[in-house]
Amino acid sequence: MLAERINKAWREKKESRIKSWGARSNAASQLGWKCDRYLYLRRKRGQEIPAHDVILQSVFDEGYLHEKAVKRELSDLGFEVLEAEREFRDEIREITCRIDGAFKEGPHRGETITVAELKSMSGNIFDRIHSIDDFIRSNAPYHRTYPAQLAMGMYFTEADAGVWILKNKTTGEIKCIDFPRGDLYQEILEDAIERAERITCYMNNKAITNDNLEDFIPEAEHGFLCVKCPFRGWACFPDIVDDAEVEILDDAGLEKALSDHADLQDNFDAYRRLDKSIKATAKKKEKEYLILGDFTIRVSSVEQRRLKPPKDADIPDEWYRVINSKRVTITRQNQEEDDD
Numbered sequence: 640m641l642a643e644r645i646n647k648a649w650r651e652k653k654e655s656r657i658k659s660w661g662a663r664s665n666a667a668s669q670l671g672w673k674c675d676r677y678l679y680l681r682r683k684r685g686q687e688i689p690a691h692d693v694i695l696q697s698v699f700d701e702g703y704l705h706e707k708a709v710k711r712e713l714s715d716l717g718f719e720v721l722e723a724e725r726e727f728r729d730e731i732r733e734i735t736c737r738i739d740g741a742f743k744e745g746p747h748r749g750e751t752i753t754v755a756e757l758k759s760m761s762g763n764i765f766d767r768i769h770s771i772d773d774f775i776r777s778n779a780p781y782h783r784t785y786p787a788q789l790a791m792g793m794y795f796t797e798a799d800a801g802v803w804i805l806k807n808k809t810t811g812e813i814k815c816i817d818f819p820r821g822d823l824y825q826e827i828l829e830d831a832i833e834r835a836e837r838i839t840c841y842m843n844n845k846a847i848t849n850d851n852l853e854d855f856i857p858e859a860e861h862g863f864l865c866v867k868c869p870f871r872g873w874a875c876f877p878d879i880v881d882d883a884e885v886e887i888l889d890d891a892g893l894e895k896a897l898s899d900h901a902d903l904q905d906n907f908d909a910y911r912r913l914d915k916s917i918k919a920t921a922k923k924k925e926k927e928y929l930i931l932g933d934f935t936i937r938v939s940s941v942e943q944r945r946l947k948p949p950k951d952a953d954i955p956d957e958w959y960r961v962i963n964s965k966r967v968t969i970t971r972q973n974q975e976e977d978d979d
């Protein structure tokens with residue numbers, strides 16, 4: 640059947656494009672991730688991260704198609720993007736940087752250079768981003784890497800300025816944000832370069848192993864980075880306090896149960912919200928029975944009696960009943976990306 644063959648060909652094509660997470664250098668696109676441990680692990684153990692699926696690969700490919708379309712559109716408007724995909728390398732600090740392109744302007748085409756980074760994103764993210772501050776303060780860790788990426792591009796090309804060209808994937812709208820050279824640029828650039836120098840030193844330090852990583856490389860500055868970190872829970876354990884007892888399990892049944900449990904969470908949360916709203920509405924009606932279509936809701940009155948000692952009552956210790964229990968909290972890292 641033709642449909643089946645096309646579906647199969649599509650999946651195979653996407654699968655063939657999936658690349659592993661391994662990194663051989665300090666990629667400029669990652670240096671804004673403010674966790675040395677993450678950047679070190681990306682180079683040292685990135686190959687061990689399970690490959691992403693064909694859907695996420697398709698999202699990446701869509702980003703590439705949007706990038707090509709934006710370049711064509713800009714060219715039609717008289718803004719030709721030159722030096723597309725040009726790569727730079729700093730051998731000492733082991734930095735690699737690839738720019739999306741550059742605009743060269745002036746009577747002889749080259750008097751002023753502006754490096755361009757093209758980003759396509761969903762409509763709701765597009766509407767929230769208006770300035771470099773919105774990247775710096777974004778709740779999405781990968782947005783916070785954009786300024787360092789562009790600053791590195793400006794540094795390697797010796798550009799006069801940088802510009803982000805954002806595309807709304809839903810409407811096709813384009814929005815540009817300038818990144819001029821100045822104090823902020825300098826600060827972001829120096830931070831990224833120093834980070835690359837540190838990671839290069841860690842990589843060459845033979846005393847660092849998987850088992851003593853935390854003795855050498857500090858955790859992220861911001862805990863929120865850890866939520867989306869692909870290393871959390873198997874290569875890095877930022878949530879675990881120093882003297883806690885830890886056991887790494889190999890139990891496929893329990894792992895499956897946890898995965899199913901996480902997948903049901905959204906529905907469960909939605910169910911709880913709906914349940915609360917229905918019960919609140921029903922209580923306001925002040926009737927014992929409510930009938931809607933096939934449904935009958937009964938609102939019954941319940942009297943609960945609880946002891947309520949006076950505020951400053953002197954209650955002897957033996958009157959307290961101590962109940963020891965255990966609380967179980969399950970967390971799961973999330974690798975979902977919203978734009979590309």
Ligand code: SF4
Pocket residue numbers: 674675676677678680857858859864865866868869870871872875876877
């Ligand atoms: S889990 Fe947190 S501390 Fe560990 S590498 Fe990732 S971002 Fe850094």
